[in-house]
Each structure stands twice: as structure tokens, then as C-alpha cells.
Amino acid sequence: MELSGSLRDFPVEDIIKFLSLSKRTGVLSITGVDVRGEEIKGDIFFKEGRIINAKGGEREGEDAVFYLLTAKTGNFSFVKQDNEGVKNLINKDTEELLFEAAKKVKLLEDVIKRLPPFDTVFEINPRPSSAKISLGKNEWYILNMFRGGKSIKEVVKESSFSEGDTLSAILSLFAGGLITRKEINIEEIIPRKTEKKGETLNTSITFGPPLYPTPDPEANRVYTAVDGRKNIGKLIKALRMDRKTLLYYLLVLMSQGYVIIDTDAETLHRIETEVRG
Structure with missing residues (x-):
């Protein structure tokens, strides 16, 4: 094992920058807890300092990099390997990739602060406070996913949109009173x-x-x-x-x-x- 440590001491973003600047080739493995308080695990693959792919949860490519950057506590390790058999799914410059991911992470953190816990079950509010409803296509799609009652976690997992877009839509629906907590028997x-x-x-x-x-x-x-x-x-x-x-x-x-x-x-x-x- 070439590098290892705690994410409390070395955030994922800083580790990626170091591996990029030092032109490393190998795999960075992350195991920890993300901003939602959920377990997170995955790998980021480097070729001469450039990120060529990442895998985490059910994600791959740029989405997986974003997912792994949400890890706030846990551990990391980096080992050398040639990555010859790894698909090259990421072609962006590392700095550009990190900049975009940082914006997504910040948005995610802001949304999470304003939403109830992810295991909260919501259903469509049959009597919304506003008589006039104006929703975008994404919001209509997400609204219908709550028909019959689903948790935020379930909707995020089943949505065809990105996690950030899905959570933003849920926040909009929640703030607008279009979804309400489902009373569980x-x-x-x-x-x-x-x-x-x-x-x-x-x-x-x-x-x-x-x-x-x-x-x-x-x-x-x-x-x-x-x-x-x-x-x-x-x-x-x-x-x-x-x-x-x-x-x-x-x-x-x-x-x-x-x-x-x-x-x-x-x-x-x-x-x-x-x-x-």
C-alpha cells in the first residue's frame, strides 16, 4: 500500500489534487460516511495523474467522482496499478472536474440542511396551500414518484435524474407544500x-x-x-x-x-x- 490515511486529515479533494500533481497511476479507494450520514465506498482510477474513471455505489464515471467527494469521514488508500483494463470514461481536466464536483457537493449540502431525514416518507398533498401550481418537467416527474408514499431515499434511488437535480426538485415540492409527510400506521x-x-x-x-x-x-x-x-x-x-x-x-x-x-x-x-x- 503506497498511501493511506484518514479523511479527517486529508479530504478527498486534496488527495485527488496530490495524486494529480504527482502524476500517479493507480487506484484511490475510499471508505467512509458521506454528508447524508450514509456509508460510502468506491474507487477512483488514475493514469499519470489524470482521472480516467471512478466507481462508487451504482455509479460510474463523473457521477462516481462526485459521489465519492461527498465522503466527509472515513479512510483512504492508494495503490499502484497500471489500469490498462479500466475503461476511460472521464476526459475532463482534473481541475475542471473538481470545480464542477465542488459546486454539486455544496448544493447537496445546502439541500440536505433544508430537508427532513432521507428516510422520511412523503406522499402527494391532496390539498396544497397554493391554488396555482407552476412546476417544471423534472418537478412533475418527481411529484408523481411520491404517489402512494415513498421516502426521499427511495425517490433519489429510483429517479432517472441526477441526485442533485432530484433533491432540488424534492426541496421545491416540500417548500411549496405539494408533498406532505405520510402518516404511517x-x-x-x-x-x-x-x-x-x-x-x-x-x-x-x-x-x-x-x-x-x-x-x-x-x-x-x-x-x-x-x-x-x-x-x-x-x-x-x-x-x-x-x-x-x-x-x-x-x-x-x-x-x-x-x-x-x-x-x-x-x-x-x-x-x-x-x-x-
Whole structure:
């Protein structure tokens, strides 16, 4: 390994500039967390200091360079390799490429600050505050993607537009009141087990003091009933347990890493509030 270090000490942009100026040939690997707080991983390929390609997530080429430049924390490594078999998908000068990417990253950061968390589920607002709606083609397309309810993350992933254009459209729709948070029915959520296994569950809850005793048999009974098919409403009936008690044990199991509750942060907060109420 020729170079390695932390992105806290050496931002991705500075590493690229160094490799470009020193005319390096090889691959720069990035592993870390991006401006959205999500894991990020990918590679940037250099040929005599020039970026010829990049891969990250499901992206390739310039989009992948932009994606990897959003990494704020994590680690990097650079190793020599001839890159003879790597497709040359990038023909821009490195300085020009970084300039364009920096503008996109800044736009992304600004949009993220003004939007709710990416796991927030929105739906089309049937009663928007404005009687007169004027939208561009991109915004109409993105608006229709929220029909029936989708999270910001899902729309970004499924959109045929770039991430920046998609988020800008979502922000416009959100600010204009054309999309609204979708109220999720807690009893329709389907909890599922993780890969973690254990005969005895540690049932001390991590986000606060226990509300009432948590004997292992009850926690195990809930854990056994979770099969990835029954929603919370069906689990209440199957276990003959009141809703608040079941939600409590699900939170306990989730806090210990035994169960996943697939929902957004706001709904999870509603569950915690109900349990504590």
C-alpha cells in the first residue's frame, strides 16, 4: 500500500489534487460516511495523474467522482496499478472536474440542511396551500414518484435524474407544500429478525430506564413470534399482548440488535413516545 490515511486529515479533494500533481497511476479507494450520514465506498482510477474513471455505489464515471467527494469521514488508500483494463470514461481536466464536483457537493449540502431525514416518507398533498401550481418537467416527474408514499431515499434511488437535480426538485415540492409527510400506521409495520442469535436475550433497554420488569421469557416469546411476515397488529393478536407492551419488547429487542423495525425516524419516535406515555 503506497498511501493511506484518514479523511479527517486529508479530504478527498486534496488527495485527488496530490495524486494529480504527482502524476500517479493507480487506484484511490475510499471508505467512509458521506454528508447524508450514509456509508460510502468506491474507487477512483488514475493514469499519470489524470482521472480516467471512478466507481462508487451504482455509479460510474463523473457521477462516481462526485459521489465519492461527498465522503466527509472515513479512510483512504492508494495503490499502484497500471489500469490498462479500466475503461476511460472521464476526459475532463482534473481541475475542471473538481470545480464542477465542488459546486454539486455544496448544493447537496445546502439541500440536505433544508430537508427532513432521507428516510422520511412523503406522499402527494391532496390539498396544497397554493391554488396555482407552476412546476417544471423534472418537478412533475418527481411529484408523481411520491404517489402512494415513498421516502426521499427511495425517490433519489429510483429517479432517472441526477441526485442533485432530484433533491432540488424534492426541496421545491416540500417548500411549496405539494408533498406532505405520510402518516404511517404503526400496526402495519412488519418487524423482522436480524442475523444475531442467542439463547438468552439481554433485555435491558438502551435508550432509557425500563418502564416495567422485562423477564426473559416474555422477550423471548416476542422474539420467537417475529417471523418477517406478521405485522405488529397481527403480533398483538397472536401473542394476546396489549399494544404498548408489545411495542416495548420490540424496542428492547431492537436496542439489543435482535430485531429490525423498518420505518422512518419520526415513526420510531412515535413508538418510543407511546411506550413512555
